[in-house]
Amino acid sequence: xxxxxxxxxxxxxxxxxxxxxxxxxxxxxxxxxxxxxxxxxxxxxxxxxxxxxxxxxxxxxxxxxxxxxxxxxxxxxxxxxxxxxxxxxxxxxxxxxxxxxxxxxxxxxxxxxxxxxxxxxxxxxxxxxxxxxxxxxxxxxxxxxxxxxxxxxxxxxxxxxxxxxxxxxxxxxxxxxxxxxxxxxxxxxxxxxxxxxxxxxxxxxxxxxxxxxxxxxxxxxxxxxxxxxxxxxxxxxxxxxxxxxxxxxxxxxxxxxxxxxxxxxxxxxxxxxxxxxxxxxxxxxxxxxxxxxxxxxxxx
Amino acid sequence: xxxxxxxxxxxxxxxxxxxxxxxxxxxxxxxxxxxxxxxxxxxxxxxxxxxxxxxxxxxxxxxxxxxxxxxxxxxxxxxxxxxxxxxxxxxxxxxxxxxxxxxxxxxxxxxxxxxxxxxxxxxxxxxxxxxxxxxxxxxxxxxxxxxxxxxxxxxxxxxxxxxxxxxxxxxxxxxxxxxxxxxxxxxxxxxxxxxxxxxxxxxxxxxxxxxxxxxxxxxxxxxxxxxxxxxxxxxxxxxxxxxxxxxxxxxxxxxxxxxxxxxxxxxxxxxxxxxxxxxxxxxxxxxxxxxxxxxxxxxxxxxxxxxxxxxxxxxxxxxxxxxxxxx
Numbered sequence: 001x002x003x004x005x006x007x008x009x010x011x012x013x014x015x016x017x018x019x020x021x022x023x024x025x026x027x028x029x030x031x032x033x034x035x036x037x038x039x040x041x042x043x044x045x046x047x048x049x050x051x052x053x054x055x056x057x058x059x060x061x062x063x064x065x066x067x068x069x070x071x072x073x074x075x076x077x078x079x080x081x082x083x084x085x086x087x088x089x090x091x092x093x094x095x096x097x098x099x100x101x102x103x104x105x106x107x108x109x110x111x112x113x114x115x116x117x118x119x120x121x122x123x124x125x126x127x128x129x130x131x132x133x134x135x136x137x138x139x140x141x142x143x144x145x146x147x148x149x150x151x152x153x154x155x156x157x158x159x160x161x162x163x164x165x166x167x168x169x170x171x172x173x174x175x176x177x178x179x180x181x182x183x184x185x186x187x188x189x190x191x192x193x194x195x196x197x198x199x200x201x202x203x204x205x206x207x208x209x210x211x212x213x214x215x216x217x218x219x220x221x222x223x224x225x226x227x228x229x230x231x232x233x234x235x236x237x238x239x240x241x242x243x244x245x246x247x248x249x250x251x252x253x254x255x256x257x258x259x260x261x262x263x264x265x266x267x268x269x270x271x272x273x274x275x276x277x278x279x280x281x282x283x284x285x286x287x288x289x290x291x292x293x294x295x296x297x298x299x300x
Numbered sequence: 301x302x303x304x305x306x307x308x309x310x311x312x313x314x315x316x317x318x319x320x321x322x323x324x325x326x327x328x329x330x331x332x333x334x335x336x337x338x339x340x341x342x343x344x345x346x347x348x349x350x351x352x353x354x355x356x357x358x359x360x361x362x363x364x365x366x367x368x369x370x371x372x373x374x375x376x377x378x379x380x381x382x383x384x385x386x387x388x389x390x391x392x393x394x395x396x397x398x399x400x401x402x403x404x405x406x407x408x409x410x411x412x413x414x415x416x417x418x419x420x421x422x423x424x425x426x427x428x429x430x431x432x433x434x435x436x437x438x439x440x441x442x443x444x445x446x447x448x449x450x451x452x453x454x455x456x457x458x459x460x461x462x463x464x465x466x467x468x469x470x471x472x473x474x475x476x477x478x479x480x481x482x483x484x485x486x487x488x489x490x491x492x493x494x495x496x497x498x499x500x501x502x503x504x505x506x507x508x509x510x511x512x513x514x515x516x517x518x519x520x521x522x523x524x525x526x527x528x529x530x531x532x533x534x535x536x537x538x539x540x541x542x543x544x545x546x547x548x549x550x551x552x553x554x555x556x557x558x559x560x561x562x563x564x565x566x567x568x569x570x571x572x573x574x575x576x577x578x579x580x581x582x583x584x585x586x587x588x589x590x591x592x593x594x595x596x597x598x599x600x601x602x603x604x605x606x607x608x609x610x611x612x613x614x615x616x617x618x619x620x621x622x623x624x625x626x627x
Contacts, residue, residue: 027513027516027517027520028424028425028426028516030425030426030427031425031526034425035427038419038433041419041422041436041437042433042437045437045440045498048448048451048452048455048494049443051451051462052451066459068460068462068465115342115345116342116343116345118342119338119339119343120343123338123339124339125340131343134350138350141358141606142551144582144585144605145602145605146356146357146360146361147585147586148357148589148602149356149360149361150357151589152595153357168349169352169354172346172349173346174346177343202331202334203334203339207342228442231444232443232444234446234557234558235557235558235582239590250444253446254562257453257562257565258565258566260566262565267454268450268451274444274446274447275442275447282435289441289442290438293438293499293502293503294505294506295506
């Protein structure tokens with residue numbers, strides 16, 4: 001595992017012609033079949049988003065019509081107001097909680113991840129390799145395995161139905177440390193650290209003034225991926241946030257869906273609200289997110 | 301490739317300014333402490349969190365699974381392997397959940413990875429609007445599984461669903477997607493696929509771009525067709541990446557939970573349909589834990605699930621290694 005997971009600015013590598021075929025052969029030429037496949041892929045990827053808007057902007061009667069509606073209606077504002085006012089789902093609380101949870105975890109993951117990643121990449125200490133192995137192993141274990149004791153632990157800490165239960169266990173994970181370590185190995189020259197050390201910098205000052213600035217691009221990608229992942233968490237919040245009074249936004253959606261009479265236009269207005277923050281993030285940082293996913297592939 | 305700071309040699313300290321002697325004693329020992337212990341301080345947060353919320357619950361699960369612990373029992377007694385014996389020999393509902401989970405796992409993973417491969421191959425061509433296509437295909441990744449499940453639940457609704465409407469257009473009778481086991485598996489598999497195909501395609505694309513162009517040049521000089529090149533060069537070169545995606549899909553697929561849970565509206569979500577036709581192992585785990593309050597038994601379910609995931613990951617790894625190295 002010597003390749004970087006994230007290489008310096010993704011934008012620097014985006015020159016299309018360099019990828020393949022600078023000599024102009026027809027090796028990687030697109031055929032009509034390529035286009036058909038790609039267009040079909042795009043339509044299938046985007047249609048559910050479009051349809052979410054269609055249903056979210058219609059009355060419930062129109063949403064449950066035959067044939068189903070394919071064009072947006074004019075009731076979006078009304079449906080959004082209804083879902084925000086829905087006292088059972090508490091979606092406003094859910095949104096605020098989700099921002100709190102995802103934001104806190106993102107900041108912590110980036111900070112602790114870069115700190116530990118720096119230590120693993122550039123410092124020497126006993127037991128380093130064994131510790132790395134533990135971190136790697138921790139990434140393979142599904143949360144279901146320990147869900148019961150974890151639940152009991154939360155009950156004993158009196159964190160059930162409260163936000164610490166969905167924040168504290170996720171403050172730092174193995175993925176963040178690995179990603180930062182891979183990046184730090186490449187992005188921070190040993191000479192730079194050495195020079196700072198010679199000038200009398202403490203390890204902490206080296207981290208803060210030399211390493212942390214160099215890790216910024218990787219930190220951005222890690223932050224984006226972490227935020228998205230945490231925003232979308234469902235399983236664990238479903239287990240520990242059973243009280244609908246204090247949900248995350250995904251749990252609010254579940255409450256909307258549990259209503260005896262499914263009000264689809266309201267449910268879809270809710271899904272739209274829950275997805276909107278990530279839409280914004282994706283539109284602004286789409287390239288970094290895609291770059292981060294593409295570099296996530298293990299290429300050893 | 302870390303630096304050996306402990307032995308900062310005179311050769312390295314050329315740049316060090318001469319400092320007045322008396323000052324040097326204290327900072328030096330501080331520096332030594334800093335060098336020796338600060339790395340541990342930096343990796344400590346992970347190990348504290350992992351110990352409390354990762355390792356301890358796992359160890360504790362093993363213990364619980366050997367007891368009859370329940371919030372309803374005033375005393376806890378040690379029952380040995382009883383929970384496991386009951387689970388494996390006398391629990392049709394558990395086996396039903398295992399069959400469902402594996403059925404949906406296979407039904408979703410195979411097309412998911414195949415379509416992702418084909419999409420990545422198309423994205424790897426010289427096309428106009430690369431960025432647009434990548435962004436569009438990656439879009440589903442930003443949604444939560446809860447949102448996906450809710451949207452697709454309506455698409456698969458019996459009376460007014462889009463799929464049944466499309467079937468009606470070609471003269472096929474509407475299908476009750478929740479009533480029939482196979483139909484419900486199919487519906488849930490498409491939810492999984494919709495969200496994950498783009499993700500896998502991007503990973504394959506990244507790996508494809510690192511394959512040397514010379515191989516394709518040589519192959520096309522030898523007269524190998526596009527399809528031949530794909531099977532004889534691209535696929536074998538992608539082997540590590542295919543293994544990676546297979547293992548990720550196994551871990552995710554065997555934990556399947558949110559999609560089937562939200563596939564039914566109303567409160568009985570954990571039972572996975574009227575006959576449990578799409579109840580997965582994770583749903584059953586929570587059912588045992590929070591509806592029947594058999595905590596010891598739930599511990600056994602969790603452990604068996606973990607063993608299944610580990611076993612399937614190894615099987616996938618071996619399979620993937622074989623398939624592509626035979627070429």
